[in-house]
Amino acid sequence: MTLMKRLKENYAWNRSRREDARRTRIPFKKELRQNYQLYLMLMPFLLLFLLFIILPIVSAVGLSFTYYNIYEEPMFNGFKNYVSLFANDDVFFIALKNTLVFAVITGPVSYVLCFFIAWLINEMSPRVRVLMTCIFYAPTLASSVFFIWQFIFSGDSYGFMNSILMKLDLIREPIQWLADARYSLAVLMVVQIWMSLGTSFLAFIAGFKAVDPSLYEAADIDGVRNRYQELAYITLPIMKPQLVFSAVMQISASFSVSTISMQLCGFPSTKYSAHTIVLHIMDYGNIKYEMGYACAIAVVLFAIMLLVKFLVDRVLALLGSE
Numbered sequence: 001m002t003l004m005k006r007l008k009e010n011y012a013w014n015r016s017r018r019e020d021a022r023r024t025r026i027p028f029k030k031e032l033r034q035n036y037q038l039y040l041m042l043m044p045f046l047l048l049f050l051l052f053i054i055l056p057i058v059s060a061v062g063l064s065f066t067y068y069n070i071y072e073e074p075m076f077n078g079f080k081n082y083v084s085l086f087a088n089d090d091v092f093f094i095a096l097k098n099t100l101v102f103a104v105i106t107g108p109v110s111y112v113l114c115f116f117i118a119w120l121i122n123e124m125s126p127r128v129r130v131l132m133t134c135i136f137y138a139p140t141l142a143s144s145v146f147f148i149w150q151f152i153f154s155g156d157s158y159g160f161m162n163s164i165l166m167k168l169d170l171i172r173e174p175i176q177w178l179a180d181a182r183y184s185l186a187v188l189m190v191v192q193i194w195m196s197l198g199t200s201f202l203a204f205i206a207g208f209k210a211v212d213p214s215l216y217e218a219a220d221i222d223g224v225r226n227r228y229q230e231l232a233y234i235t236l237p238i239m240k241p242q243l244v245f246s247a248v249m250q251i252s253a254s255f256s257v258s259t260i261s262m263q264l265c266g267f268p269s270t271k272y273s274a275h276t277i278v279l280h281i282m283d284y285g286n287i288k289y290e291m292g293y294a295c296a297i298a299v300v301l302f303a304i305m306l307l308v309k310f311l312v313d314r315v316l317a318l319l320g321s322e
Helices: 003-023 028-034 036-063 080-087 090-122 126-141 145-152 160-167 184-195 199-209 213-222 227-238 240-255 259-265 277-287 291-316
Strands: none
Touching: 028 036, 036 291, 080 291, 090 126, 090 184, 090 199, 090 240, 090 277, 090 291, 126 199, 145 160, 145 259, 184 259, 199 240, 213 227, 227 240, 240 291, 277 291
C-alpha cells in the first residue's frame, strides 16, 4: 500500500470519526454535569474572553448605529453612519485600498516566507537551529525598530538607501522614501514583512518538530523521493493546526497595521498614501471623538477580516482532502 493511499485512508477515517462524534454528541447539560471541573478551570479565561473580546465587539456593533461623541448619550441614527461611510467618505476608500493592497501583498508573502525559513531551519543541526531561530525572531522583540528603518529610508543623502543608490549613480538626488506618496506604502510593506517573522515563524518551527520522523522513513519506502513530495503529502496535512493559527495571525497583522505608518510616514501621511483603516478609526475615535462613526468603520474592518479568514480556512481545508 502506497503512502498516498494510507494518507487518504487516514483522512477518511478521521472524517468518519468527526461525523460519528456529531451524531453521538452528548447534550450540553449532561456534559456540563459530567465535566463541571473542566468548565470551572476554563471559567477565568472565559470571563476574560467575554469581558475583553466579545463585549467590545457587541458594543462596537451597537454603537455603530448611533451618534456618540463621548460627551453626550448615544443617539440612535440607524444606518446613517454606514451610508455616510460608503457615500461621502473619500478618505475611507483610500484607506480601504491601501489596507487591501497592504494585506494582499504582505500577508501571503510573509506567510510563505515564514514557512520557507522555518522549513530550512528545521533541516539544520540543533545548535544552528537555535541560533537561527533567535536571529529571525529578533525583529519582533526590537523596541527601536522604527529608528532603524527611519535611518535606512531617511530622505537626505546620509540615509542608508539613498547613499548607496547615489554612490552607484542610480539617482542624482535623495529620494523622500517616507514622504513621497509613490514610495511610502512600499516601504511600509518591507518593514511589515521584516517584522512579521515572529509568532507565525515559531508556530511553523513547532509544527515541523511535531511531525513524526518515522513517517518520512515510511514515505521513502513507499516511493516518496524528494523533500517536496514529503512536504506535500506528509508535512502540510499534519501541520494544519499551525497553518491555520499562522494564517489567523497574518490576517490580523496585515489588516491592523497602524503604528508602523504613524511612526514612519506621520499621521496623516502625504496624500493619505499610507493611511489605513485602523488609522481612519483612530482619526474619528481618538481625535474627532465621533465614536459611533469610528465603530462603523471598525465593524466593516471586522467583517472584511472574517471574510478573509473564511476564505483562508476553505483553502487550508483542501490539504489532505484529496
